[in-house]
Amino acid sequence: MINPDHIERAVELLRRGGVVALPTETVYGLAANAEDELAVRRVFAIKGRPATHPLIVHIPGVEHLSSWAREVPETALRLASAFWPGPLTLVLPRTPRATDAVTGGQDTVALRVPNHPMALAVLQKLGGGLAAPSANRFGRVSPTTAEHVARDLGSDVDFVLDGGPCTVGVESTIVDLSSEEPAILRPGGLAAEEVERVLGRPVPVRTTSKVRVSGSLASHYAPRAGVVLAEPREALARVQELRGQGLRVGVLGPASLSLPTDVPRFDVPEDPAGAARVLYARLREADAQGHDVLVACLPAASGLGIAVRDRLARAAAPRE
Numbered sequence: 001m002i003n004p005d006h007i008e009r010a011v012e013l014l015r016r017g018g019v020v021a022l023p024t025e026t027v028y029g030l031a032a033n034a035e036d037e038l039a040v041r042r043v044f045a046i047k048g049r050p051a052t053h054p055l056i057v058h059i060p061g062v063e064h065l066s067s068w069a070r071e072v073p074e075t076a077l078r079l080a081s082a083f084w085p086g087p088l089t090l091v092l093p094r095t096p097r098a099t100d101a102v103t104g105g106q107d108t109v110a111l112r113v114p115n116h117p118m119a120l121a122v123l124q125k126l127g128g129g130l131a132a133p134s135a136n137r138f139g140r141v142s143p144t145t146a147e148h149v150a151r152d153l154g155s156d157v158d159f160v161l162d163g164g165p166c167t168v169g170v171e172s173t174i175v176d177l178s179s180e181e182p183a184i185l186r187p188g189g190l191a192a193e194e195v196e197r198v199l200g201r202p203v204p205v206r207t208t209s210k211v212r213v214s215g216s217l218a219s220h221y222a223p224r225a226g227v228v229l230a231e232p233r234e235a236l237a238r239v240q241e242l243r244g245q246g247l248r249v250g251v252l253g254p255a256s257l258s259l260p261t262d263v264p265r266f267d268v269p270e271d272p273a274g275a276a277r278v279l280y281a282r283l284r285e286a287d288a289q290g291h292d293v294l295v296a297c298l299p300a301a302s303g304l305g306i307a308v309r310d311r312l313a314r315a316a317a318p319r320e
């Protein structure tokens, strides 16, 4: 299934300072060799992302952890062995290998081992780290297919590795282990309950950190259409209200929701993991059809439902 020529080409480009979009299980990443400062700067430029917002460094395996993190607490090893490769990012004190260009000058670095055969093949062959934010323009919806990447970034990226649709569909869960108290900086593709089970303690969500976490800006992950949040039982009333204002309205929600047949709808499964998998693709479909507003039904607030609710809330936040 994996074309070795494509892997070879991606690695070659990355070694020469290129920028390559590659699939992970969460979303597609825009990757550069983390130790090549010029290539990393190009990633920021392509995304239009402020240089103070640090990037995640993707590594081939847990055995690489200590070359990027100067302190590896026992909690990090426990989480890494339970969930890597997988949708978990660990923030740890950095070694000099993690440069200012990647960390935004902070003393910590965000690290993860992605769970996608193509990303792993590239990382193993390269043998280093890949700085890779999501492969979208800053503030917009993250890409979950190679087609999304091509449509967003076009010829700005040197090569797009097509690994099919992402299986998780929302970004990794970021856990800060750089201070005494572990904390979740961004809810994501690994449920908080899972992190707490392995650490054997509650892990609070702390999205207002002093560190610049772009996913924590109020407005982020946003489609062009406006987004209005609704509990499923209020969805119809919201639609009627917005239509009354002359707006083109679509609904993002479960197929079980009963709506008049003339209301365009974008099905999002009821189960939170299913909702996470299709969320970004549905937001893009709604934009492609030119809706002014989407009424988005919130999934239950447990498991991956927390991440889906977080992304929808940011999509619904006031924009500049």
Ligand code: TXA
Binding pocket: 024, 026, 027, 028, 029, 030, 053, 054, 055, 056, 089, 091, 103, 106, 108, 109, 110, 114, 132, 133, 134, 135, 170, 171, 172, 174, 185, 186, 211, 212, 213, 214, 215, 216
């Ligand atoms: O699933 C993912 O994490 C995807 C795929 C491509 O791996 N990547 C991703 O990257 O979502 P990005 O750049 O869109 O989000 C990375 C997040 C940002 O919010 C950034 O601020 C935070 O990680 N981050 C990076 N380094 C950090 C650090 N040292 N301390 C705290 N947060 C950090």
Ligand code: MG
Binding pocket: 133, 134, 142, 215
């Ligand atoms: Mg992003």
